[in-house]
Amino acid sequence: MKEEVLSASAAETYQLGRKTAKRLLSLKHKQGAVTVGLTGQLGSGKTVFVQGFARGLEIKDQIVSPTFILMRNYTISKSDQFKYLYHVDLYRIKANDINSLGIKNLLTDKSAILIIEWADKIRDNLPPDTIWISFSHRSIQSKRHRPKADEFLRRIKLDNLNE
Ligand SMILES: Nc1ncnc2c1ncn2[C@@H]1O[C@H](COP(=O)(O)OP(=O)(O)OP(=O)(O)O)[C@@H](O)[C@H]1O
Numbered sequence: 001m002k003e004e005v006l007s008a009s010a011a012e013t014y015q016l017g018r019k020t021a022k023r024l025l026s027l028k029h030k031q032g033a034v035t036v037g038l039t040g041q042l043g044s045g046k047t048v049f050v051q052g053f054a055r056g057l058e059i060k061d062q063i064v065s066p067t068f069i070l071m072r073n074y075t076i077s078k079s080d081q082f083k084y085l086y087h088v089d090l091y092r093i094k095a096n097d098i099n100s101l102g103i104k105n106l107l108t109d110k111s112a113i114l115i116i117e118w119a120d121k122i123r124d125n126l127p128p129d130t131i132w133i134s135f136s137h138r139s140i141q142s143k144r145h146r147p148k149a150d151e152f153l154r155r156i157k158l159d160n161l162n163e
């Protein structure tokens, strides 16, 4: 199922992340880790979404962009099923470094949720039930929406987030 949302501010994108995490917790999951693949240009809102997503999982730690470390993990304490959130950012990864991240091993872990920025770089390695979320800048601002300094429209498409 595909869904499309227009977000007019970072706060809206954050809330969408929060709600998406809550929906995900109620999904029936068969095997392996839950994977969420985020795609879209620089500054399109992926990290903001992850921050809201972590909030939805009741993770209290501050979510910082893992750009230089590639992967950070957080403990999920409020769920019986899930124990860890892995936040991965593949922006700087080189093709031959992908294996060294150990993502393959994580994919078999039922207690893990992986949320991956620039996930299109490893699209073929992710399970078919990956939830894909694409972010894009929307160049035409609506007449009624007058953005504040840091508020711009983003189009966010969610794919595979089945009930
Ligand atoms: N509608 C919106 N949704 C999300 N972020 C927005 C929106 N409008 C403005 N912003 C701003 O855009 C920026 C989005 O940055 P963010 O780090 O989330 O992007 P990103 O997709 O993770 O980029 P990168 O590819 O560099 O990791 C933030 O500074 C945020 O405040």
Ligand SMILES: [Mg+2]
Binding pocket: 046, 047, 048, 065, 089, 117
């Ligand atoms: Mg980011």
